[in-house]
Amino acid sequence: MYLAVSGCLLGENIRYNGGHTHDRFITDALGKYAQFVSFCPEHLAFGTPRDSLRLVSDKESVTVHNNKTLEDITSRLIETSKAELDKISQQPICGIILKAKSPSCGLGSAVIYRTNGYAQSKGDGVFAKMCKEHLPLVPIEEEARLIDPWLRENFIMQIFAYEDFETFKATHPAMKELVTFHQSYKFMLQSKNDQNYRKLGNIVANQAKKPFEEILLDYEVLFKQTIGHKSSIAKTRNVLEHMAGFLKKCINDVEKRTLHDQIHDYAHKIIPLITPLSTLHMLAKEYQVEYLLDQKFLHPYPKELALRSDIRSGK
Ligand code: SF4
Structure with missing residues (x-):
């Protein structure tokens, strides 16, 4: 980069x-x-x-x-x-x-x-x-x-997502790949701006039957604008609960309770974001929930940067 x-x-x-x-x-x-x-x-x-x-x-x-x-x-x-x-x-x-x-x-x-x-x-x-x-x-x-840990985390997430889009664009994708790209950013985009996530979904759905080059350009502009929005604890909590919903049929009661408690504690600034995310990641791996494992929100940038380990990275 x-x-x-x-x-x-x-x-x-x-x-x-x-x-x-x-x-x-x-x-x-x-x-x-x-x-x-x-x-x-x-x-x-x-x-x-x-x-x-x-x-x-x-x-x-x-x-x-x-x-x-x-x-x-x-x-x-x-x-x-x-x-x-x-x-x-x-x-x-x-x-x-x-x-x-x-x-x-x-x-x-x-x-x-x-x-x-x-x-x-x-x-x-x-x-x-x-x-x-x-x-x-x-x-x-x-x-x-x-x-500021919150601004830092948002900016680092933004530059890595920006780079990811540029890499994706360089592969000369077709519509099928754009759909997959969009799906992989579902939770990250929702943590930034849910309305824009839906608009991006409409662009990909292409009901106006525009040529793909136009779709890709429309998508690029709104995607890059959306990753520039700041996340919040409230929006992130919604995303975590939504992600937990993908696991509810496979995890047991103890796992469910643990995850629920961690999301609650994150929302109340008792523990950092990395804790519920690690649990979600571990459970998604254990029960092979590919849709979750493919989500960029779980690994938006190199983990060594450890930005989500700071409780102040949420606001
Ligand atoms: S890079 Fe910008 S801030 Fe730094 S010395 Fe040059 S003009 Fe000043």
């Missing part, structure tokens, strides 16, 4: 002061599964070290200024941001991780100043805004938000 990442998060000494903001989760944990495409529109424009920048808003627009000289350097930063966007777009990236608070990379966290020098609000940095506009379906997050 390719991930585009702010170069300073990868440990490159390219911040305005010649330093970095190395993020160990990205390089050490995600680095086992991803190749990084580094970018830094500011280094490309002004070199390192350089004067720091700020976003300034007048009534008409937001511009970028040198903090020391106050020179308007908007057009130069736009130019290099476009070049970096081109660079990352040429790779099959499955996600973008940006450095928070930067006037270039901040995603909703860049401080925007008034012309009188006072902070006015927060918004997107120049490069972050461009990424959102030009790559609207690509998963995108800031490293600062990924500290």
